[in-house]
Amino acid sequence: MLGIYKKISILFFLLFLIFNCISISANAMSVEESNIISLEDFDKVVQPFGSKLIAVKINGKWGYMNTQGKLVIPATFQEAHNFSEGLASVKSNEKWGYIDTTGKFVIKAEYEGVAVTFNNNYTQVERKGKWGVINKKGNIIIPIKYSKINPVNEGLASVKLGNKYGFINLKGKLVISTKYEDAYNFHNGLAPVKSKGKWGYINKSGKLVISYKYIAAESFNNGYARVVIKKGGNYLYGVIDKAGKQIIIPKFYQILSLNNGIAPYLLQNSSGEISMGYISLKTGKNLFKVKKSIQVFSEGYGFASYKENLLNVIYDRNGKKIYLKNKYYDISPLKNGYAIGTLDFEEANFRIIHKVK
Template structure:
């Protein structure tokens, strides 16, 4: 859960945190700073990442080479060039053994072994074996995967529900996903049915049922 009343802000080559009034509640002293999620924020000091609370106090000392925001009570971090997952005390729940990894979403996380991507659960068990050229977080029960430079969608058993045939794709939101075919943008539903034909050069996010579009004419 994001704490929307606290925002990273950049001043004098350092990051701090401001409130909605623009007042610094944590003075700029970090080299990089993420949003707060689940009560903590990842920050960088001297090329190492740790986690602070809303007072700016380090709860987890900076010792990681990279760090993601907390999601579903765990955070993905990199140590000695391998990725693993820690809890809010900084203890490794899943040891750093992956070549690449992403945050947990809907109970699963992308994990890379060798050159291929699959999905693990919070025990570290491989739920979907690494077999994809690329993979993204689950959203609304589906995840975008890449096979031979084409994008499609799988369910949580790893079954392909929408064949990889798109040149680009985004996560599902409210039942629709943005897709790209031959540099044109459209939308599909969860069955793969085209809802909006890919004929636009750009489409904004839908808000209150409407979206802004762009068509480039010669």
């Protein structure tokens, strides 16, 4: 998690954020790193730099900063999250709504709770302890009457009725009966569901197509999904495809989020030593290894450590790397070419990292 705890005045904030970049490059890749920025806090829930903005906290209130470190939406909100699909969830006068990139409310703050982002033009909202779904115009698409509802995807959403989960369509009609202990949303035509303590996958007809055998499972992403098995006292990660075939055998200590066709992994041997690197989902083979730390790939690149405890390089999928000018405690995945790199354990200072090309 990235966190910022140092409080500063707005005046100092604006003076401090002059964006004198340091640029480094090798081959076709070029990276710029800003001067150090200090803030009270910034949003760590939603990936930063959707719409090339980031939610920041200044003197107890939230607003939005651009990629140059300039405050472009005044800090007037009680809480705020980063932009997704052109809108951001914010809290004002104890209620939640959504604003556009000018700071204007497009869905007024009238809900007790909301999903932090839109997903395929829909989001979940809460009123009087019940949840439903609205679109970007604020129209109620699925009635606000469910104890829990997950994001809409591929025209369906998993809902909780009583103690069981099922699936409804955008008309609110139950199309897959509520018989599961838990359920996530559909991706690539399949959804993970839990029964008798194990996870498997169903299709949109409700037919079980990958059997219940996993301790944990996630929705598919471009044809692949992470799964977890228990062997002895160990929980082991692997990756399967839509046919249930093991692309990466479940033997890994951890596999980070799948993106760009790459699985970042940590592997523990019998002596307890950890090795790490990146595996191609297409071939199931190791692309390259790193020494100290790995990050999720995004927009074709991943940050990692090379003979350092701190993050100090950026890799492409072929393992070609360039050194960053500075070293970082943590770096967010790239979004629209930008990332946040925090500088210390307290994470009270950060730089904006820009992949120019």
